[in-house]
Every structure is written in structure tokens, then in C-alpha cells.
Amino acid sequence: MSVETQKETLGFQTEVKQLLHLMIHSLYSNKEIFLRELISNASDAVDKLRFEALSKPELLEGGAELKIRVSFDKDAKTVTLEDNGIGMSREDVITHLGTIAKSGTADFMKNLSGDQKKDSHLIGQFGVGFYSAFIVADKVDVYSRRAGTPASEGVHWSSKGEGEFEVATVDKADRGTRIVLHLKSGEDEFADGWRLRNIIKKYSDHIALPIELPKEAAAAEGEEKPAVEWETVNRASALWTRPRTDVKDEEYQEFYKHIAHDFENPLSWSHNKVEGKLEYSSLLYVPARAPFDLYQREAPKGLKLYVQRVFVMDQAESFLPLYLRFIKGVVDSNDLSLNVSREILQKDPIIDSMKSALTKRVLDMLEKLAKNEPEQYKGFWKNFGQVMKEGPAEDFANKEKIAGLLRFASTSGDDGEQVVGLAEYLARAKEGQDKIYYLTGETYAQVKNSPHLEVFRKKGIEVLLLTDRIDEWLMSYLSDFDGKSFVDVARGDLDLGNLDSEEDKKAAEEVAKSKEGLVERLKTALGESVAEVRVSHRLTDSPAILAIGEQDLGLQMRQILEASGQKVPDSKPIFEFNPTHPLIEKLDNEQSDERFGDLSHILFDQAALAAGDSLKDPAAYVRRLNKLLVELSV
Ligand code: ADP
Secondary structure: OOOOEEEEEEEOHHHHHHHHHHHHOOOOOHHHHHHHHHHHHHHHHHHHHHHHHHOOOOHHHOOOOOOOOEEEOOOOEEEEEEEEOOOOOOHHHHHOOOOOOOHHHHHHHHHHOOHHHHHHHHHHHHHHHHHHHHHHHEEEEEEEEOOOOOOHHHHEEEOOOOOOOEEEEOOOOOOEEEEEEEEEEOOHHOOHHHHHHHHHHHHHHHOOOEEEEEEOOOOOOOOOOOOEEEEEOOOOOHHOOOHHHHOHHHHHHHHHEEEEEEEEOEEEEEEEEEEOOOEEEEEEEOOOOOOOOOOOOOOOOOEEEEEEHHHHHHHHHOOOOOEEEOEEEEEEEEOOOOOOOOOHHHHHHHHHOOOOHHHHHHHHHHHHHHHHHHHHEEEHHHHHHHHHHHHHHHHHHHHHHHHHOOEEEEEEOOOOOEEEEEHHHHHOOOOOOOOOEEOOOHHHHHOOOOOHHHHHHHHOOOOEEEOOOOHHHHHHOOOOOOEEEEOOOOOOOOHHHHHHHHHHHHHHHHHHHHHHHHHHHHHHHHHHHEEEEEEEOOOOOOOEEEEEEOOOHHHHHHHHHHHOOOOOOOOOOOEOOOOOOOOHHHHHHHHHHHHHHHHHHHHHHHHHOOOOOOOOEEEEEHHHHHHHHHHHHO
């Protein structure tokens, strides 16, 4: 037993305590994954050492043969993992094994429901890593030494997973980390060579460095135990370097869990080797579920970068656009230099061409998923649709491709689910329809019943219903798809083109002419509130509607700008009325200017309400309406 100095007891960060509690209660049915998590960490630690040693070869002193060893002691009921990777200093241990650095963790914990079934699902999204040791152990000892520091700067971390941990400085002969799990009673099945070997084969076969177990050499009775012989139990080659045909689905899936720190299988993956002017391999995954921190600015994103099989960095962000930040994977380049930095990556033209190729790969993979697994694609869209909608603005070159991947709610459905693709929309468009019609708004309930849809319903034309906050912004980047332009049905002077017959158009013109007097009267009555007054072609049931000027901001954009404290340019709506509606007829026959004024303002305010807008002077609306009601009842 070596001497321990500078011993201190510290408390876990609150979030760690919550995580530990939740984990122990929710992962009991899948306990064996603790080994996968610890091996994954050990493998990362070795990757980091290998990389740092490129510029500081002295870090490899005392052994350049990098590996992970797993051993066990049936009598003591322990399982021990040892790696000769980068190791941890005393400070590293205190921060890494006492706190959770992920941004948004506190919020995540707050959202836990206390319902263990539901929460256990969430914990998969969160990833548990090192702390999973406490699923099977009631005490964990970690001995570690950072590569390049003297043997006297080893550290011993110890905890029962109950709120506190101890750290002390100890001598440690070798660099790297040794983790000793003291198994809980009832968990001693894990102190078994056969069991450990099976778990490693199952979850960690893809780990690129050797994972060794002691060879089971039984000593004869009375004989001294023979010296331990080790044997490698995993395949120990980088998975992405193997030919596709050689890799099983399960191996792809386990590799994903390792690099993504995810508990669930991915939805899809794409494994490619590029040869020619540039040489690189890539293995890209689409996760099944959005991570809890998808919308956190500092959330990890980007690929794991290797250069000629050597790990260089995590979260290399330069290989994919921001709207594909949920993609996980590995890229291994033969062209980059081993001492490439993030700054260099941002400027290197090689990276640009890799980025556009990788982006295409992802979009192709998503297209395939949408085509072959529409149900899975629905799930994908629920999780990542909002992020995909950032695409057209960011990635001009792939606008059409991205547009094809978008999914919308439409008047063809009745539950507001975003399932309609643009190709599908066009495939069932009306004869002569050469536009893609859409309507934006606050909520599905509001747009579904919007008066703007009346004429479309009458003619049986499908309209896309866009109610995500970013939809209006998105549509400002999309002008057409497959040669058909997008038309906001609430905007401008609706022209249904070929969908209106010549007779329809003629009839409309005649009506407009006959109502010129009414138009003028309304203009006078509504005055400054409107930009224009005209006869509507959009309405069948409602008396009036407000249309947005061709160049004006829509309601959603105005609200977004207002919420962010920006000045919103003033714009006035266009008042359109339905000449055949009884109320309009009544209005047209109204002799009293006062009543005409009241009624026009009421119609105007109602149209604003129906569009989801708020009234500028709600009290005036109520006053006018009540006045009319009183007159009615006498
Ligand atoms: P994550 O791996 O997701 O960051 P963990 O809780 O598993 O979270 O680990 C926290 C940190 O502890 C790691 O990021 C790493 O810095 C450090 N760590 C864990 N295991 C090892 C190890 N075997 N060697 C060196 N560092 C380690």
C-alpha cells in the first residue's frame, strides 16, 4: 500500500448526484454497459496520448504499446480496468470525475419527471460515461497519472457514489488510469473471465486498440499461481478502415455508441472511402434522437478527425455545415498534416472540398432514408426537422436537395403532422397548377381555419401549413422547387393563374367594377389603417380578410423581430372583401356614414383577429360591436 498524502474529501456537483441516482435506478436492466462506457473512455484516453505524443514523444516513455487491460478477482469481487493512455492529474480527476461539464445539464436535470420509466429514456440521450461504474459497484477506486508527470504525482480517487469522493496524491509507477470496481453484492457475476470476454466482444470489438484479458490458466492444486498471460479479445482494428462488406450492422451500431456517447442505435449510416486527388474515409451517422442540448450554442458538434488512423481531434466542426450539426461520425484523412489545428481547418481548401462531399453524402443518406424507410424518416423529421429548416439559408448550393427533404403539414392532413414532402405535393397538384401554395401562422389550429384557405378548399387545391417559428424566415430563402415557385396565400393579390378559368376571371373583373364605389367608401372609412382596399378572390364564406403586401414582413417575422427588441418597419395590410357576403351587401346599402364606419372597422378588426394578430385598439372594437348589438336588439 503506497502512502497517500494531501487527502481531501469533496462533494459531487449537484448534477452528478442527480445523475448517479437516476442512473442506478434506470439502467438496472442493462447493467453490463458499464464496461462499454469505461472502455470507451480508456480508448479516448489512449487516442489523446497518441496524438500528444506526436509532438512530445517522451510522453510514451515506459511503454509505447498502447492497450487496455481488464482483469478481475473473484474472491475480492472486483473488476479492474487499466489503460496506458493520457491519464489524469489531481485537478483533472477533481473536475472530470466530480462535475459534469456539459452545457445545459442543470436544465436537463430539471426536466426529469421523477417517473423512472420516462427518465430512463432521457438518460440514454444524456449519456452516463464514467458514472455508469456505479451501476454495478458500490465503491470505485481510480488511480491515475497524467503522462509526462513524475511517478510521485499519481492520484487516487475513491467514492461510494453517495455524494462525496476522496482524492489523495499517491505514487503511481505507470502513466494512465486504473479503475477498480468493488462489485455490489449480487453483481459478482461480472468478476468472471467468460462474462467479461462476452461483454467486450459484444460492445467493444470495434475499439481500435487491443483489449486484453488474462488467459485462464488454472494452477494445479498446491502450485503457485502462474504468471498472468494476457490475450487480446477484440478485433483491435479501426472499424472505418475495414471494407464495408466486412462490417456487421451490430458493429456499426456499437461503434456509433462509442463515438456519439449515445445509448440508442443510430437511424442510418454511410461508410465511404474516397480515393483520387483527395484520400479519406468517412463514417457518418444519423442519430435516432435529438440530444438534449441540440439547441445549445456550446453543445458538442462536428466529427472525430483522424489523420492516417491517428486521432487528432474531437468535434471538428469544419467538415459539415451547421444545419447538419446533429450528424456524428469519423473522418480519417490521408492528406492533412498530423499537426493540423482548428484554425488551419477553417482555412484549408482541402477541407472545403471534403465538406461539400460529406454534406452531399449526408443529404444522400437522408434522401435514401426518406425513400426507403418513410416511417423512420418521420421520426427523423420530428427530431431534427427544425434544424434541417436552417439548411436553405446556410447552404445555397444544396438548396434544392434540402428542400426535397423538408416536410410540412398541409390541408391534406387533419392533425398538423409534418409529413408532406414537396415532391409528393407536386405529384398530386391540380391540373394546371404551377405554384406551391403555403400559409404561415402561429399555430396549426389557427391556420387550418384561416379564411385565406377558403378559395383553395373550394377548388380542392392543397396548401402547405407552416407554423414553426422559423417557417416564414425559411420561406424567404426558398423561391422555387422543381421549377415551381412558392406562393404565400396570404400575401399580395392572389393570382391563381391557370386554376381560374377565363369565365371566372371575367366575372371577377365585372364584380370588381361594380364595387368600385364601395371600395372608395371603405378607403375613406378605414383611412390610415389600410394600404389598400380591394375585392377579394380568396373568400367564399368570410366577409373580409387582411392580405400582406408583397414586400412586407409577415406576422411571424414581425413577432420574432419584436421579441428580439428590433425595430419593425411599419406596414399596413390590404383589406379585401367578399362581394357576395350578406354583410358586405348590407354594408354596401348602408346609408348612414356613421354606421358604415363602425361596421367597416368591425370587419377590419375581425379580419385581423382571424389572421392571429392582436387589435391595436381592442376597446374600440368592443364599443362598436356592442353599439351594433344594442341596435339589433331594439
Ligand atoms: P465523457 O467521456 O462523456 O466526457 P465521462 O463522465 O465518461 O464523460 O468522463 C469524464 C471525463 O473524465 C472524460 O471526458 C475524460 O476527460 C476523463 N476520463 C474518464 N476516464 C478516463 C480515462 N480512463 N483516462 C483519462 N481520462 C479519463
